Amino acid sequence: MDIKIGLADTQRELSIKLPEGQENVIATVEQAIDSGAATFKLEDDKGHVYLIRTERVLYVEQGSAAARSVGFMR
Incomplete structure (x- = not known):
């Protein structure tokens, strides 16, 4: 799961890829x-x-843990 943290006085955000089972990071x-x-x-x-x-x-900002599929579906 990906999480992004916006910090004061910087234009970039901190992006962290968390291990499985850490859905309660925002809490x-x-x-x-x-x-x-x-x-x-x-x-x-x-x-x-x-x-x-x-x-x-x-x-x-907490992203989803599910991987997105890429390509065309029929």
């Missing part, structure tokens, strides 16, 4: 912001860990 980010935590961590499918400051998060 994790929302809980970190609501609780007043300074940071939260996300780990991608290759084991890279991202430490993100909650005050810099503008938006979170």
